[in-house]
Amino acid sequence: xxxxxxxxxxxxxxxxxxxxxxxxxxxxxxxxxxxxxxxxxxxxxxxxxxxxxxxxxxxxxxxxxxxxx
Numbered sequence: 001x002x003x004x005x006x007x008x009x010x011x012x013x014x015x016x017x018x019x020x021x022x023x024x025x026x027x028x029x030x031x032x033x034x035x036x037x038x039x040x041x042x043x044x045x046x047x048x049x050x051x052x053x054x055x056x057x058x059x060x061x062x063x064x065x066x067x068x069x
Contacts, residue, residue, distance in 0.1 A: 003037040003048055003062065008069040011052065017061035019047055024060065027052055031068065 003009070011027040014020060035057060036049035047059040 003034045003065070003067070005034055005037055007034040007037075007067055008032075009034060009050055009065045010068045011050075011060065011064055012066050013064055015061040015064035017045075017047075017063060019059075019061050020064070024058070024064075027055060027058070027060070028064075030055065 008031065010031050011029065014025060014028060030052050032050045032052035032055075034048060035051050038046045038048055045062070047061055048065070049057060049059050050065070051057045
């Protein structure tokens with residue numbers, strides 16, 4: 001799945017990626033927008049920047065995100 005800037009996303013589960021931090025557990029179930037998909041890297045395993053409602057902007061692994069809307 002390729003994310004693009006402005007995509008609406010849901011953090012639908014904990015990530016299996018080593019970059020997942022315990023504080024990110026609070027993000028599961030929240031929605032947000034992709035702000036920097038790192039498409040220039042073209043790496044499906046790269047972290048992408050998302051703005052999560054009421055939680056700010058964070059870099060998250062892609063395996064915990066899904067497109068909504």
